[in-house]
Amino acid sequence: MGNYIYQKMIQESPIAYICVEFIRNDKNEITEVEVVRVNKAFEELSNMDREDLIGKRSNDLIDKDQISIWYNAILETIKNEKYEFEKYVNVINRICKMECYNEDGKYIHFRVYKISESAFKLPMSIKKAPFPAWIKDRNGKYLDVSEKYLEVENLKYSDIIGKTDYDLVEKEKANKYIEEDQHVIKENEIHVFNNIVQKKSETKYFEIAKWPHIDDETNIVIGTMGGSIETTNEVELIKEAKENQEIFLQIVNNVEDIIFIREEDKIIYINKAFEKIHGIKAEELNLYEDINGWVNHWDEVEIEKEFKPYEYNKTDTMFLKVTKDKEDRWFYGRYCPILDEDEKVLRKVCIVSDITNAKKLELQMEKLRMDFFANLSHELRTPLNLILSSYQVLKLRMNKLNSEEFEYFDRYLNIIKQNSYRLLKLINNLIDSTKLDSGSFTHNPKNRDIVRCVEDI
Numbered sequence: 262m263g264n265y266i267y268q269k270m271i272q273e274s275p276i277a278y279i280c281v282e283f284i285r286n287d288k289n290e291i292t293e294v295e296v297v298r299v300n301k302a303f304e305e306l307s308n309m310d311r312e313d314l315i316g317k318r319s320n321d322l323i324d325k326d327q328i329s330i331w332y333n334a335i336l337e338t339i340k341n342e343k344y345e346f347e348k349y350v351n352v353i354n355r356i357c358k359m360e361c362y363n364e365d366g367k368y369i370h371f372r373v374y375k376i377s378e379s380a381f382k383l384p385m386s387i388k389k390a391p392f393p394a395w396i397k398d399r400n401g402k403y404l405d406v407s408e409k410y411l412e413v414e415n416l417k418y419s420d421i422i423g424k425t426d427y428d429l430v431e432k433e434k435a436n437k438y439i440e441e442d443q444h445v446i447k448e449n450e451i452h453v454f455n456n457i458v459q460k461k462s463e464t465k466y467f468e469i470a471k472w473p474h475i476d477d478e479t480n481i482v483i484g485t486m487g488g489s490i491e492t493t494n495e496v497e498l499i500k501e502a503k504e505n506q507e508i509f510l511q512i513v514n515n516v517e518d519i520i521f522i523r524e525e526d527k528i529i530y531i532n533k534a535f536e537k538i539h540g541i542k543a544e545e546l547n548l549y550e551d552i553n554g555w556v557n558h559w560d561e562v563e564i565e566k567e568f569k570p571y572e573y574n575k576t577d578t579m580f581l582k583v584t585k586d587k588e589d590r591w592f593y594g595r596y597c598p599i600l601d602e603d604e605k606v607l608r609k610v611c612i613v614s615d616i617t618n619a620k621k622l623e624l625q626m627e628k629l630r631m632d633f634f635a636n637l638s639h640e641l642r643t644p645l646n647l648i649l650s651s652y653q654v655l656k657l658r659m660n661k662l663n664s665e666e667f668e669y670f671d672r673y674l675n676i677i678k679q680n681s682y683r684l685l686k687l688i689n690n691l692i693d694s695t696k697l698d699s700g701s702f703t704h705n706p707k708n709r710d711i712v713r714c715v716e717d718i
Contacts, residue, residue, distance in 0.1 A: 277303035277373035283335075283366070284318070291335065293318045294369070306375055338363045358481045376483055380476040383407060387488070396474055398484040399446060401425045401439050442485045445471045449482060456489070466496040519613040525571065526552050529608070538615050559583040574598050574606050591620040631695045638691040645688065649681050 271278050281294040296317050304311055323331055330348065338344040338361040345360050358374040381404040387394045393410035397403055403421050411418060426435035445452050451472035458465045471487040513520045513532040521531040528548045536542050539558075546554035556562055561584040568579045577596040582589060594613040598606045655674060659667055 272300045274300060275302055277306040277375065279303050279314075279371045279373065281319075281369050281371070283368070291332075293320060294335065295319075296322070297368070303373060306373060334359070334361060335369060337361075338369055339366055358476075374478075374481075376476040376478070376481070380474070380478075380483055381405060383486075390488070392488055392490050394486070394488040396484060396486050397442060399482075401442055404484065441471060445473060445485050446482055449473050455492075464493075465491060466493045468492045517615075519611075519615075521548075521611050521613075523552060523571075523609045523611060524607075528552055559585050568594070568596055571609070572606055574600055574604055590615065590617045592616065634691050635695045638688045638695070642685070642688050645681060645684055648677070649685075652677050652681065 278298075278300040279296060280298040282297045283291045284293040284295055286292050296314050299311055299314050304314075307314070319328065319331065327348075334344060334346055334348075342363045343361065345358070348357065348359060357376060360372040360374075362370040362372075364370060381396065381398075382388075383394060383396055383405045388405075388407050390407055391409060392407075393413050394407040395403055395410055396405045402423055402425055406418070406421055411421075414421075421429065426438045429435075430438070441452070441454055451470060454469045454471065456467045456469050458467065467489045469487060469489040471485050473482045474484040474486040475481065476483050514534075516532070517534060517537075519532065519535045519538060521528050521535070523529070527550055528543065531543045531548065541558070543549065546558055548554050563582040563584075564579070565582065566578065566580040569577050575598070579594045579596075580592075582591050584590075592613055593616050594611055597610045597612075599608045599610065601607050652674060655670075659671060659674075662670060
């Protein structure tokens with residue numbers, strides 16, 4: 262009674278069912294299978310009567326090139342008692358999901374799920390999308406393509422449906438596309454590939470996304486779906502950026518100035534000039550983590566002009582003197598901020614020049630200037646003293662003259678005296694200025710008659 266009810270339930274089930282029996286040879290090896298039972302749902306699915314199916318063997322129902330696939334499925338079922346797979350069934354002319362159950366190594370029971378017709382069509386939103394899209398079955402045959410696909414490839418719908426990549430492109434590319442499709446199906450997840458298409462003298466770049474195409478009713482993978490977006494402009498921009506970067510690196514690594522890019526309190530890039538100038542690598546000072554490592558490197562740091570805070574969004578400069586092992590060096594730096602759309606500082610590019618040689622030369626020139634004026638002052642003062650001495654001697658002899666001659670010579674001698682003292686004052690000022698520069702000037706202020714002083718000038 263129980264077996265009868267079980268058989269009746271199978272016959273009335275909406276799920277297609279077929280049972281096959283193993284045909285074995287003298288060595289007990291499976292050579293074929295023979296249909297022993299089907300239900301009504303399978304008859305409807307296959308559009309064949311029970312009488313046309315019962316007793317039929319695998320060679321009568323399965324194409325020769327498919328025999329090995331079904332044979333492997335049978336072996337997996339015997340091994341695991343249950344096995345599931347998806348396959349195109351030529352008797353039904355449809356892709357189906359198969360659930361296989363082993364019974365005592367003698368029978369295999371199949372439950373067959375038909376995949377819906379709509380699963381082979383692109384959704385209308387993708388069909389009219391502004392990018393090429395397509396659906397392929399598990400064997401790589403094109404089932405549907407978007408309107409943009411036909412436009413880009415300059416093909417008719419009938420030129421591609423039912424075809425594989427081997428019918429459309431050269432073998433090498435077809436192998437690549439099929440390999441990608443199989444990888445997507447195997448991993449059952451989306452993958453993105455880059456493709457280069459050479460058309461005549463024009464090279465185009467595409468980013469292609471492929472993902473498993475799953476039937477909504479059976480939830481099985483029946484093929485792949487894909488879409489492509491042209492990325493030629495983006496690729497060309499990246500190439501140009503890389504070329505510009507290479508040019509930039511060639512320039513900054515061959516200049517004598519230190520160039521670094523700062524982000525907050527750390528450095529994210531520094532050129533080779535740093536090591537050339539300092540004789541130490543940036544990594545040894547931990548500059549990529551803390552910019553203060555550079556300051557801590559010196560024995561003494563004397564900042565004559567300091568950088569403004571990091572948030573300052575204008576060009577800025579600094580000047581400092583550093584000492585290491587009793588050797589002085591001078592550096593001049595310029596900060597150029599990189600701003601976002603809100604004028605806030607993203608990063609800062611800094612150019613630091615080692616001006617030690619120029620500063621030493623400046624100090625030498627200043628010393629020469631001071632020495633020159635000091636010598637000049639003394640050289641001028643000597644003949645001036647002789648002039649004043651001569652004036653005093655002449656003044657002593659003035660009483661020998663008559664009144665008329667006295668007035669005449671006295672007037673001109675006073676002119677000599679006045680201008681001699683004026684010249685003496687200028688020479689003293691030169692001497693005092695050199696004393697100021699050398700730091701040896703002593704300031705002794707006194708109260709004087711400023712009015713008379715001005716009038717005497």
